[in-house]
Amino acid sequence: MNGGFHIVVCGSVVPDPLQTLAPxxxxxxxxxxxxxxxPAVLDPWAGHALYEAAHLAKNTPGSKVWLVSLGPKAKxxxxxxxxxxxxxxxxxxxxxxxxGFSDAxxxxxxxxxxxxxxxxxxxxxxxxxxxxxxxxxDAGVTMQMVGERLGISDQFLGVDELTVEADGALKILExxxxxxxxxxxxxxxxxxxxxxTGNLPEPPNNxxxxxxxxxxxxxxxxxxQPAPVxxxxxxxxxxxxxxxxxxxxxxxxxxxxxxxxxxVAWLKG
Amino acid sequence: MEKILFLAHTQxxxxxxxxxxxxxxxxxxxxxxxxxSSLSVGLIGQEAKPAADAVAACGAARFLAVTGTxxxxxxxxxxxxAVEALVSEAQATLIVAPATIRFSRALPGAxxxxxxxxxxxxxxxxVVDGAPQIQRWYYRQRMVATLARSQRxxxxxxxxxxxxxxxxxxxxxxxxxxxxxxxxxxxxxxVVGIQSPAVKTQTIRPDAExxxxxxxGWTKKQADGQLHIKEAEGLIxxxxxxxxxSLGSSKSLVDQSVEGEAVLSFMSHLNQVGQTGSTxxxxxxxxxCCHGEEPHAVGWRFINERRAINTDPNCGWAQxxxxxxxxxxAFQVMAKVNDLLGG
Ligand SMILES: Cc1cc2nc3c(=O)[nH]c(=O)nc-3n(C[C@H](O)[C@H](O)[C@H](O)COP(=O)(O)OP(=O)(O)OC[C@H]3O[C@@H](n4cnc5c(N)ncnc54)[C@H](O)[C@@H]3O)c2cc1C
Numbered sequence: 001m002n003g004g005f006h007i008v009v010c011g012s013v014v015p016d017p018l019q020t021l022a023p024x025x026x027x028x029x030x031x032x033x034x035x036x037x038x039p040a041v042l043d044p045w046a047g048h049a050l051y052e053a054a055h056l057a058k059n060t061p062g063s064k065v066w067l068v069s070l071g072p073k074a075k076x077x078x079x080x081x082x083x084x085x086x087x088x089x090x091x092x093x094x095x096x097x098x099x100g101f102s103d104a105x106x107x108x109x110x111x112x113x114x115x116x117x118x119x120x121x122x123x124x125x126x127x128x129x130x131x132x133x134x135x136x137x138d139a140g141v142t143m144q145m146v147g148e149r150l151g152i153s154d155q156f157l158g159v160d161e162l163t164v165e166a167d168g169a170l171k172i173l174e175x176x177x178x179x180x181x182x183x184x185x186x187x188x189x190x191x192x193x194x195x196x197t198g199n200l201p202e203p204p205n206n207x208x209x210x211x212x213x214x215x216x217x218x219x220x221x222x223x224x225q226p227a228p229v230x231x232x233x234x235x236x237x238x239x240x241x242x243x244x245x246x247x248x249x250x251x252x253x254x255x256x257x258x259x260x261x262x263x264v265a266w267l268k269g
Numbered sequence: 270m271e272k273i274l275f276l277a278h279t280q281x282x283x284x285x286x287x288x289x290x291x292x293x294x295x296x297x298x299x300x301x302x303x304x305x306s307s308l309s310v311g312l313i314g315q316e317a318k319p320a321a322d323a324v325a326a327c328g329a330a331r332f333l334a335v336t337g338t339x340x341x342x343x344x345x346x347x348x349x350x351a352v353e354a355l356v357s358e359a360q361a362t363l364i365v366a367p368a369t370i371r372f373s374r375a376l377p378g379a380x381x382x383x384x385x386x387x388x389x390x391x392x393x394x395x396v397v398d399g400a401p402q403i404q405r406w407y408y409r410q411r412m413v414a415t416l417a418r419s420q421r422x423x424x425x426x427x428x429x430x431x432x433x434x435x436x437x438x439x440x441x442x443x444x445x446x447x448x449x450x451x452x453x454x455x456x457x458x459x460v461v462g463i464q465s466p467a468v469k470t471q472t473i474r475p476d477a478e479x480x481x482x483x484x485x486g487w488t489k490k491q492a493d494g495q496l497h498i499k500e501a502e503g504l505i506x507x508x509x510x511x512x513x514x515s516l517g518s519s520k521s522l523v524d525q526s527v528e529g530e531a532v533l534s535f536m537s538h539l540n541q542v543g544q545t546g547s548t549x550x551x552x553x554x555x556x557x558c559c560h561g562e563e564p565h566a567v568g569w570r571f572i573n574e575r576r577a578i579n580t581d582p583n584c585g586w587a588q589x590x591x592x593x594x595x596x597x598x599a600f601q602v603m604a605k606v607n608d609l610l611g612g
Binding site: 014015017018020021022023030032044045100101103104105108135136137138139140141142144145147148149153154155156157158160173174175176177178179180181182183184185186187188196197201233234235236237238239240241242245246247248249250251252254256257259260261262263264266267 | 343344345346349369370373374375376377378380381382386387388389390397402406407408409410411412413414415416417418419420454455457458459460461462463464465471472473474475479512524537538539540541544545553555562563564567570574575576578582586587588589590591592593594595596597598601602605606608609610
């Protein structure tokens with residue numbers, strides 16, 4: 001690859017999935033109860049995208065990774081304590097809400113605007129990475145909208161594998177129906193890849209990488225531009241928690257044989 | 270007044286997927302409920318006539334299609350161009366489409382290009398005071414919202430299994446072809462094939478009656494202090510075959526392959542159910558050797574009847590997440606279940 005890739009990863013924070021979430025009525029629409037107090041993690045599929053980006057950059061000399069995050073500055077700063085130790089990147093921060101109820105198209109506009117302003121970003125070498133969906137809005141639309149705003153017409157969703165061929169072409173495996181993959185070959189960058197799980201484990205913490213990243217992370221947080229995204233045009237008619245609990249019948253004293261019979265009767269019933 | 274466009278693409282054999290008929294039922298229903306609205310059908314594929322004829326009786330005023338070899342493949346650039354042309358031709362304000370992978374990739378970009386908005390994973394539709402409102406889940410099935418929008422065009426991508434499929438007699442649809450000239454940058458990507466998982470067994474079956482979930486317990490040391498991977502594989506595959514069930518997994522079990530631990534040979538990330546996996550729809554689900562932690566259990570939102578087998582009476586399933594928890598050894602129970610199903 002001539003000069004390597006410029007890989008921009010879009011990803012932000014979501015509440016730790018082990019937390020209990022409850023909706024409340026906020027000043028501009030629905031929000032989460034104690035949203036700013038909830039422990040946050042890197043949005044899982046965006047995390048996979050980031051690890052894949054770092055891996056690709058490492059194996060393609062001359063490449064560089066940016067992480068563009070739209071979220072509350074304080075939360076992003078906390079997140080950096082862990083993420084910045086894992087892989088090398090340059091951070092771009094947009095200070096705004098990261099909750100699920102903001103509109104994907106407003107988020108996409110903010111992200112595309114920030115990417116547009118990255119100095120020295122070579123659009124002809126751009127690979128735009130992100131998760132195939134967030135754990136907050138779970139819409140699976142933001143990456144395509146950012147790509148569209150940046151004029152990128154080769155886009156892939158639910159990617160588990162990217163191979164760069166000898167001629168610079170991108171061979172991409174996307175998840176499709178029935179547990180199969182669609183295999184595509186794209187002539188090369190620029191392209192949008194919205195990742196599913198990929199094939200890489202979470203990288204271990206490496207304090208050296210952390211030290212290097214921190215030199216750019218703190219200034220990036222200080223430079224953060226406000227991005228007051230919302231959901232203009234949406235009228236919320238209600239946000240409800242589903243009926244969570246079932247009356248679980250706990251069966252402790254049946255024999256294996258009896259349990260098996262009960263299960264088979266239920267399956268056939 | 271809404272101009273409603275039902276949008277679909279054909280499958281390789283020229284027919285519409287089932288989920289498209291479900292979305293059509295939703296579009297027809299909306300048209301009937303919104304006063305003064307009209308319905309059009311827009312189809313994309315190698316050819317569209319058989320698919321259009323199959324839904325000829327749906328009440329649409331117009332049948333439009335973008336067809337040709339370049340539109341056979343599931344490819345972002347050509348699909349967005351086709352959708353843009355169809356929506357413009359129909360002057361659609363509301364677009365109702367099925368949540369296929371192909372459309373999930375392309376429709377968000379099309380909505381952006383048309384300066385519209387899009388809602389995906391639509392799980393309910395209603396008309397209140399003459400205007401449409403939708404239901405969708407947030408935070409991975411943790412909470413459900415009802416909302417309406419002022420912007421148009423508004424794309425509504427309907428999840429599978431929400432609406433009963435549209436039924437009607439085939440007929441002869443008067444199909445208008447909408448010409449789309451693809452610019453050169455729309456063919457930089459070629460779809461070169463479909464790859465099945467490395468395993469022979471097809472384990473993911475969206476139409477199955479039963480979801481069978483295997484958790485990490487299957488590959489952990491058992492009471493005798495030993496691993497029983499081969500036995501676990503035999504029991505699970507035996508059950509899938511007898512019951513024609515779909516196979517789901519917890520995250521811990523599929524992560525083991527990446528971490529180089531002992532794994533079930535037919536299991537991959539594609540099987541994962543939960544927060545960072547799928548949220549399948551099946552009438553029944555049976556969880557085995559799986560703890561039932563919240564990030565896993567959110568993937569069970571659309572499983573109606575839920576049972577679990579776990580040696581731990583205090584596992585997550587006991588906390589109101591399953592209807593029945595059998596406190597027992599899943600190796601023993603599943604061996605017996607397979608015997609009974611086979612006999
Ligand atoms: C950001 C994030 C995202 C996540 N996303 C997901 C997700 O999408 N899907 C998901 O599944 N998890 C997800 N998790 C992980 C989740 O929190 C749990 O760690 C995981 O679901 C546990 O898997 P498990 O129940 O198979 O394994 P374990 O917790 O190891 O449970 C194994 C169970 O097997 C039982 N067992 C062992 N032997 C037997 C036997 N012989 N018979 C019966 N029972 C037996 C044990 O009692 C135990 O309950 C996520 C976590 C995070 C932090």
